[in-house]
Amino acid sequence: MKSKIRPILKREYLARVLTKGFWLSTALFPMLIGASLILPAVMASKSSHGKGFYKVVDTVGDFFPIMEDSARATDADREVVRPPLLNQSMNGRTLDVVRRDLNDESEAGKIRGYLVITAAAIRDGKMTLFARNPSSALSDPGIQRLIRESTMKYRLLHSGVSRSQVDAAIGRVSLEVEKATNDPKKKQNGVSALLMSFSLVFLIYMSLIFYGIYVLRGVLEEKSNRIVEIVVSSVKPFELMMGKILGIGAVGLTQMTIWLVSAVVLTSPQILAAMSVSRDVIPPISGMSLAFLPIFFVLGFFLFATIYAAIGSMFNSEEDAQQMVQVAQLFVAMPMFVLIPVMQDPSGRLATTLSMIPFFSPTIMYLRIAVQTPPAWQIATSIAIMIGTILLMTWLSAKIYRVGILMYGKKPTIPEVVRWLRYT
């Protein structure tokens, strides 16, 4: 008898792709990821660009010019933004009076804060920055570096070192991080590559969560619609389950293809242009990590989809299924807690071990591929372990699904579900 998976798959695919929701989420999702990566950076720079000055109460008299000079001299240094400064003269008032006024100005939002320079502070190296928002001042490397640098210059100049020597000594040191490799093709631009790798892993993770839930909803919908029995009179439950999973997986792949193609089309002119200017420019995503994206999505999707299908078949509504779904989602989410240690040491023992554990592989192994290509045998092993687990989970889930989809009424208990596994 010929398999009925095809018409089921086709229906599942079209029923989802031909909706406004699909195209909307296809368009919005990259924006969301982009926003979640870019927004914090924008916010951070916004706050350091933020309105208002730092006022400097210069009791020694010749500190402010040095500070202003440092701020101007290093404006070209784009890594940190140096905040604008204003000299606050004492006008014969006492320091206490001046500070009271400045505190008022700060609280009123007119200035971002102020710095009191005294001979003692310079000598002891104990400066205090009074800020309207101390936490933003703490996380602002610009002002911190400016104060340190100016203090050092001041001390050097006052110990008799010449101006030009000081400038030469304090001059900017730039640091770039590059991949250690002899293969020039593998050379990547550190920060943007890391960011791209991270967003690709995030993409896989979010897709696994979303598409897993689609499978769950699909199964629950069929049960609550009471269409299951109409279908399984002609189609084996296993075929129905596989048709559904394959159909929804195909929707996921379609979405991913759209994202990848549009990302390449949108960014390649700039990258190609940059490459024609300089031979050192390398695209931020390697072809390898792009090629493995659909593979790890598909493997991860199958791993979780069969579990979601089994859960869906056991219950009658999403509320009933809630608890089990949370357990399943924990399995999807677990790898996200170890992303940072894995990223820091992608070939370390933790990373290597985790990338071989089935539920971690889709994200962790993919992350390792994206940040630093692991040996081929490790990739192959993790894929083989995943395929083995998928087959096992499919077999188990199909047994639960077969019984579950025809069960209506009360929520089954775990021992009942275990008994289903033995039904013929």
Place this chain on the structure above:
Amino acid sequence: MEQQNAIVVDRISKKYGDFTAVEDVSFNVRKGSIFGLLGPNGAGKTTTIRMIMNIIAPDSGTISILGASSTERASELVGYLPEERGLYKKMKVLDHLIFLGEIRGLDRATSKTRSQQWLERLSLADWSNRRVEELSKGMQQKVQFIGSVIHEPPVMILDEPFSGLDPVNARVLKQLFVEFRAAGKTLVLSTHVMEHAEQLCDEVALVNNARIVLRGSIAEVKRQYSGNRLEIRGNGDLESIRQIPEVFSVESRDGGAAIELKGDASLSDFLRKLTSLYALESVVPHEASLDEIFVKVVGTEHTEGVTV
């Protein structure tokens, strides 16, 4: 003559843990007949049908459909309308029927032609491109029915086919069933509405508490349960009739009474005693309706159960 029967069910049983859903059930369905599988909710009808459809496997016993073991070909040979039924609500009616035709083994083109013919026939053609959720419940029932017979199977098993249908549509469906039978097809109807069974079925089997408790043609079943019941018309005191030794029970009726005699009572003895007490105008043997038989056999123990 080897294949007189479309369906042969031979001593099937099914247990779910400690619960016995079906026990030692056997029956044959003649080719070209309409067979009624009757019984209260939870009696085991749906489980029996699911085993015939190979959706679940019996613990013991065998089933064959048109000579083939049902495990192989049930889905091709039988059109099945389950009791728990529904449709994908967001799909368009025609697309949905084409899909059902495809999973029943038709190619797309054939499935489309037949769907259109059926929609025309059941006056749903105007709704072809509407979404299922826009249809009334009765219309959806008709779509489900089309979906279960679209592959033109020689045998059809329809579980509560009239539920949710108004009298007009129920009549259309009955007409169709009679036509199917005339065309040599075999139908199994499962229902607890005895009136439908009485009108349509050639033979019935009554299932209660997982077992078949009554089986045979409508006429046989009725004869078996109508044996000693009479309806009388006339004037007189019913209480004195109750005192006649042959009488088992008396129920007052408009202008007379329905009387059941004891199993071994002599009709002529009873009539002789009756005429002396009662101004008798007419007496006819009472034919029990299937409904009465159902209530009598299933009894008061019958309570609403869950479908397993």
